[in-house]
Amino acid sequence: MKLPREFYTRPDVLAVARDLLGQVLVVRARDGRRVSGTIVETEAYRGPEDRASHAYGGRRTARTETMYARGGTAYVYLVYGLHHQFNVVTNVADVPHAILVRAVAPREGIALMRRRRGPRPDRDLASGPGKLCRALGIDLRLDAADLLGDRVWLEPGERTPARAEIVTGPRVGIDYAGAWARRPWRFRMVARGLVARG
DNA sequence: TATAAGATTTACT
DNA sequence: GTAAATCTTATAT
Numbered sequence: 001m002k003l004p005r006e007f008y009t010r011p012d013v014l015a016v017a018r019d020l021l022g023q024v025l026v027v028r029a030r031d032g033r034r035v036s037g038t039i040v041e042t043e044a045y046r047g048p049e050d051r052a053s054h055a056y057g058g059r060r061t062a063r064t065e066t067m068y069a070r071g072g073t074a075y076v077y078l079v080y081g082l083h084h085q086f087n088v089v090t091n092v093a094d095v096p097h098a099i100l101v102r103a104v105a106p107r108e109g110i111a112l113m114r115r116r117r118g119p120r121p122d123r124d125l126a127s128g129p130g131k132l133c134r135a136l137g138i139d140l141r142l143d144a145a146d147l148l149g150d151r152v153w154l155e156p157g158e159r160t161p162a163r164a165e166i167v168t169g170p171r172v173g174i175d176y177a178g179a180w181a182r183r184p185w186r187f188r189m190v191a192r193g194l195v196a197r198g
Numbered sequence: 199t200a201t202a203a204g205a206t207t208t209a210c211t
Numbered sequence: 212g213t214a215a216a217t218c219t220t221a222t223a224t
Binding site: 062 | 216218
C-alpha cells in the first residue's frame with residue numbers, strides 16, 4: 001500500500017515533513033527487487049518565500065521546474081556536482097513546496113546497499129542526503145517521478161513516532177539564508193528514551 | 199564568457 | 212580540522 005495523493009497535497013509542508021518520519025521510502029531496483037529504508041530525518045522548504053529554497057522568489061529553471069509539480073512527485077537534483085538529493089514535492093501544482101529526505105534507516109535490500117556504498121558500518125549506509133541516494137540507487141532519472149507510480153514510492157511505516165520522539169532543529173548547510181536558516185524546519189526521529197541533541 | 203558558491207561526502211593530515 | 216571532487220545557477224564583466 002502506498003501513501004495516497006492526499007498525504008502530499010496538504011497545504012502545510014511542515015506537517016507533511018513531520019509526518020514523513022517513520023514512513024518507508026521504497027525504490028525498485030533494476031532486477032525488480034525492493035530497496036527501502038525508514039525515514040528518520042527530513043527538512044521542509046517553503047518556496048517562494050523561503051530564502052533557503054531553490055524556488056525562492058518564484059524562481060523557475062530547468063532544475064527547479066519539478067518543484068512546481070503537484071504533491072506526490074519526486075524532486076531529485078545534484079549538489080556540488082556529485083551528490084544526488086531526494087525530495088518529496090508537496091501541496092498542489094504551481095506551489096513549490098518540497099521536503100528533503102536527509103536520512104533513512106536501511107530496511108530491505110541491505111546487501112545491495114552495502115555493495116553500492118562500499119565497506120562501512122551499516123549505520124552509515126544511508127545516514128545523509130547524498131548517502132541515502134547512493135544506497136537506494138536514486139539519481140536524476142527519478143527526477144519528476146510520480147510517487148504513486150512503480151519506480152519510487154512511500155509506504156506507511158509500522159509505527160509513527162510519538163511527539164516526544166521527534167526533535168526539531170535548524171536546517172543544515174544553508175547559512176546563506178540568514179534568518180530563514182534558523183527556522184526549526186528540520187525534523188529528526190530519535191529512539192525512545194534518548195536525550196535529544198540539536 | 200568568467201567566476202563563485204552551493205540543501206555534501208570522503209580522504210587525508 | 213581541511214581539502215578536493217565537479218554540475219547548476221546567479222551575477223558580474
